[in-house]
Amino acid sequence: TNHLDLEAVLWLQDYLKSYKHTLIVVSHDRAFVNEVATDVIHFHNKKLTYYRGDYNSFEGTRREHIRTAIRAYEAQQAKIQHMQEFIDKFRYNAKRASLVQSRIKELERLPKLVAVEQDQAFEFSFIDQEKLSGNILQVEGITFGYGGEDSILFRDVHFSIDLKSRIGILGANGSGKSTLLNLILDQLHPKAGFVHRHGNLRVAAFTQHHAEQFNYRLTALQNLLNIFPSENEQDMRSLLGRFEIGGDIALRPMHFLSGGQKSRVAFAVLVHSNPHVIILDEPTNHLDMGTIDALIGACQKFKGGLVCVSHDQHFITQVTNELWVVGGGQVTRFQEGFDEYKKLTLQNFGKNVNKK
Template identity: 50%
Template sequence: MSNVGLQVRQAVPNIDPVVADYAVGYIQHVSQSTEDIVLSQQLDIKSELHYIEQLLVDAGGSNDKVDVLVNKIIEELTDKLNKNLAKLEITGDTSKRLLDINLLNQNNNKRDINSSLALLNASTNIEHAGRSMESRVDKKKLEKQERKIAKKVAKRNNQFVKYERSKLLNDQKEEDYDSFFLEINPLDFGSSAGKSKDIKIENFDLYVGEGQRILSEATLTLSYGRRYGLVGQNGIGKSTLLRALSRRELDIPKHITILHVEQEIRGDDTPAIQSVLDADVWRKSLIQEEAKINERIKEIENLRKEFEEESQEVKKLDNERDDLENHLLSISEKLFDMESDKAESKAAAILYGLGFTKKSQTLPTKSFSGGWRMRLSLARALFCQPDLLLLDEPSNMLDVPSITYLANYLQTYESTVLVVSHDRAFLNEVATDIIHQHSERLDYYRGANFDSFYNTREERIKNQRREYENQMAVRQHLQAFIDKFRYNAGKAAEAQSRIKKLEKLPVLEPPEDDKIIKFKFPDPDMISPPILQLSSIEFGYNTDDILLKDVDFDVQMDSRIAIVGGNGTGKTTLLKLILNQLEPLKGQVNRNGRLRVGYFAQHHVDSMDLTLSAVSWMSNTFPGKSDEEYRRHLGSFGITGPLGLQKMELLSGGQKSRVAFAALSLSQPHILILDEPSNHLDTQGLDALADALINFKGGVLMVSHDVSIIDKVCNEIWVTENQSVTKFSGDINAYKKHILAEADDKGVVRKH
């Protein structure tokens, strides 16, 4: 079959190259199938090649020439198949036992065959007439051509549209976790030693939704072992980029493993620690296969007793056993390399660091709330330790102790990390480099944490502005001379020289200025103390399970209080007691009768009608103003232009938060009670929120995991732990050091 490509082109001289490649790939696949122990026994060569005969005739080939070619190929392949089947009768099955043969025999449908081919590393990219065959099309060239087509379409229509891509470039399917994991990260028994795990993807475009381009001719460069912070404004497309990477929609080498913490795991009866162990599908699959092989080897030993020692049947069984034992050795080596024997202790340590007690690690996943299931998803990713770990706002699901643990863990993470986060303190501790996504491009700040990125970017913008202004001055000077002397015979040569000089000047774009956003909470009317007091409070959802006791706590008009502590220690419960949403078992909550409280709930989206626009929702919730007034008010919180008029379900998480803060300010509160206010806000939003809280004339009480905003705004730190609420003597940074010291004493902090 060495010259099959030449034979096809000779039989059909005018054949389209793509069709020719497809036909050759199909014939080669049938040829390979004759060598396969399982597929060869059910292969009908005439039936398979009849399809190719019709394809070549339809492509312009004459019936006679195509018939001669196909008959010749059928004759060659039939001879090859017969020889292989004869060899099988003599030697027995010496094939790899990687495939579950029984499953293949029981299920002869398209999906099972495709799955089997996938395990054999066969490509099944092109679908035609019910068959999936190997593609020989150069995907990089195809992708490049399709980008050109997309740009031509966009230019012709004067707009950016999403061009319908080839199936070769868009074959991702939604499947269960194990299948998806193995599809994205195929198990390879070959060594990846010596293969670079650096990632460089050049000149790619990326779209979100129908037609919105978020990256244009961008280049993504990730050096192995570096930790990248991906930053940018809300709605710029950072999560879309992570999702494209996680599904290999961008060209990442197959030997690089990828894992993305994107959504909470499904709750079922699986214990938490087992769900973490099961996340490593490689380990899980290898252990299952190891058990199946050992079971089959026992069956072979029993079957041998039924035949004579020198019989053909015994030879076949011995050949199969030898193959199985060789593969069993490969599995054992793979499990040893991944330190399978240490898996449980590693999983338990990660869970403990993320807030799971020894008892809670044994509870079924369905018993945990959504936030805790997100922690499980994070624990599963850390446990797998992929070559490329993708994290999308990981701090949103964690409390301060868990964030401190995660940051410490990632500082010694040996693989590549790409994290989307707006938590400055977290990025300062974790990131070795910053990638700034804006204006459909990616800018790199190497060797930079967030603070150094921010300062460098400011300096870069100043230099760009200076260069732009200098060039504009030169342009104006040249243009003025040209306009003055263009038609002056004595100065015509000089004018022409300046025209050429003007044309050679590089075209510079004015540097982007981030839109300045300022949140503002109106100054409240003054009320006399006491404002809000909790005296000797005791609370539990039943008398046998007390969550808080002996709590004495008060909030004044000048208070700036942060409540911190592990999840489940009573932070949100304390807020609900203050808001009269819960009644204490003992003690009193005293509130000034004129007190107005503005409450920002962690899950504020639940109270919004997302089918409405921000303007309509605010009009319904706080009636009395014109649409124009609502739009101006939303604009001051960064919801500008059409954002205020489109359905809120189309807004990003940070944009929804801005709408919630805009609504909060209309309630004219004396005290702001904020439950995780920093979630989803970008850097601009966080700066605007911090400034607004500092300038607010009323009291502020917040539960937050964001160390930066706590450090900026709050002068009191209260800790919920051991059924109590106590004031911490230092600031938030001292509290973090206290947490790490405690974790180190318990042996939880990760060391290499």
């Protein structure tokens, strides 16, 4: 689903749900997997474990398996300790010799359960910033296009953002969603209208191209010191450590880091910018499910405004409460909720296919 717009994702999952043959999917899109999967194969510690059901069922079943395994291990450890104490106490007692030997043999026959390694969930959070009152960012009647009058993407757009805003921007690829974000970020300027920002407003962005802000020949630590030149090395090491980029990893050129590690460096930059508003443009691309969950958790706890473009259905429903649709030269608020938007999107897609 990477690089597909939501319309294409919805069509694909609808098609695959009725697909009559075997389907094998590798995906980090939770909602997509929930819709199309009937079984989940979990690859962990060089083993494949099979689960019936969708991804949510897999998560619940695996949690229960882990709890059961922990209880069994703890019970066995208690039993072993009790038996060993008996053996140690009566080892040299002639009257108890047969009982001691029986306990020793029983101890030897016990299947050795291994301590369960619980997954350590990655988490992060934003720093609480000073409050700004009122509408901290207002979009007033903006019109924008990359060429002449016939290439206008949208006209006369009005909306405002405050510290409680949780806005999801929807629309087909090419409709102007990312363009609208760039106008908010002051990276583009409208042909008409204006974007008014509070004088003390700080805005930070995390995009599908977040890695482009880094020089891959430099280390993660060097990149952060370049981005935040007033900070000292120890503070930047501590910041990276909070995102599990510590020790030698922080001192490797960034082209040696995995995609997930690069994303965590970008998260560190986002958090240390201490923004009042965060802008997210397809942030889940190239993230695994655990990292997506960490981003969702941080966004839910964030005490500032949020505007995001995403085709990830789970992400949208978890972090937004207001939807705006870009298309047909307009940016309009969609009041009926995300489920209704998905239904209408599929219906319209079907009509377009039938016309062709």
